[in-house]
Amino acid sequence: MQLVKAGLCAFGMSGKVFHAPFLKEHPGFSISAIVERSKEESKVKYPEATIYCSVEEMLQNADVELVIINTPVQTHYEYAKKALEAGKNIIVEKPFTVDVAEAEELVNLAEEKGLFLSVYQNRRFDRDFLQVQKVLNENKLGTIKEAEIRFDRFRTTPSGKQHKESPDQVGSGSLHDLGAHLVDQAVQYFGFPEKLFADVFSMKGAAFANDYFEILLYFKNNLRVRLKSSVFTKEDHYAYKIHGDKGSFLQERTDNQENELVAGAIPVYGDEWTQPLKGTDGILNILNENSETERIMTSSEAGNYMNYYQQIYEHIVFGYALPSPGKEVILNMKIIDASLESAKEERIIVL
Incomplete structure (x- = not known):
């Protein structure tokens, strides 16, 4: 089974509850990197992941192809843009961005880079x-x-x-x-x-x-x-x-x-x-x-929220439809x- 290496931009509630458990239990994903600015809580359940002190450090050094932007909405645009510019496919937590202008710019950038952008509409x-x-x-x-x-x-x-x-x-x-x-x-x-x-x-x-x-x-x-x-x-x-x-x-x-x-x-x-x-x-x-x-x-x-990550995996490996693509969520x-x-x-x- 092809393995997709993923990185989490934060390990707060979103990371602990909605993302890490599903990435760990899905056999097609590997949690390779987690950003924790001042703690190392993720080591208990996810010792295989390298901990980075910032999103920038993770994007520069981590061997990942999928990045989950699960930080506060006010930072979604900044981190999503940096991840796309680093050549990473991204999942952005909802709400997508603070306004439609940011959302449209990110969708256009993903298309220019040939990368995918999905919004986590769980x-x-x-x-x-x-x-x-x-x-x-x-x-x-x-x-x-x-x-x-x-x-x-x-x-x-x-x-x-x-x-x-x-x-x-x-x-x-x-x-x-x-x-x-x-x-x-x-x-x-x-x-x-x-x-x-x-x-x-x-x-x-x-x-x-x-x-x-x-x-x-x-x-x-x-x-x-x-x-x-x-x-x-x-x-x-x-x-x-x-x-x-x-x-x-x-x-x-x-x-x-x-x-x-x-x-x-x-x-x-x-x-x-x-x-x-x-x-x-x-x-x-x-x-x-x-x-x-x-x-x-x-x-x-x-x-079953696992079905979201199953659809992400099938999109990466088989080219099936992407769940909640950014272009669609612009309407929201x-x-x-x-x-x-x-x-x-x-x-x-x-x-």
Whole structure:
């Protein structure tokens, strides 16, 4: 099996939870380099990796062909550009960049260098996202008229992460953090909208970056899609509500991969590794061919973030389709930029 040598630009939560475990357990990858500026925590689980004190040192000295840019979003552009200029293929953590201009420049540079750039849109491999996609593909709801996708939390006190919460940091706040997922899911389901209206602000006050947003996307054929997130939501909503002219589908956000990884779970290559779902997590309410109502409780099948890295490997070795290529995720950045503009100017933005 061809071995792909990879390097991690950081060993914080993203590196420890979302990247290193999958790279280690996938037989086609080898973690050859990890950047840790002042610690050597990675030695415990990844002794085979050489530790570097900076991204620049790793790019100059490490024998890697794939670099994962998993640093704060404010540094994505700088490090991604340096990695591409060093001749490395790259995976960039979401959110891709702080704005669309940075994203477009990086995509163009990757194309010029003949390298690939993928954005780590891992929520495409969540069980709940996949279940909604399945229902939409089955066309049981008929023509979709309205949809709502939410990602809520109850985090009323500051986390202390300035790159995520300081209003002075471009790219901070929930719109870039959680909005990067919701916007991506809306585009994957329904395509690129014609225009939008957004409300984006901080419920915790002006001393903090935005922690609330509501985006109304206007599509052709009168489809409306609402994206919403709040950190003052103690009781969960249905994360997905899809309504068509033949029925409705409601889906809870039940994927638990992140929590299991944080608790120390080890992903398994080529098999499901998460705990099975207990009970149901969705409601499908439709009219059948006889115009009779069928109300069905549904259960989503397991998601698997390993499939992202499997697709990366298959792209490198076999030339298969690249997951979430940067050129595609530019569309997400356009929506995020337009949402900030809409909220500031209190008007509809034509895309």
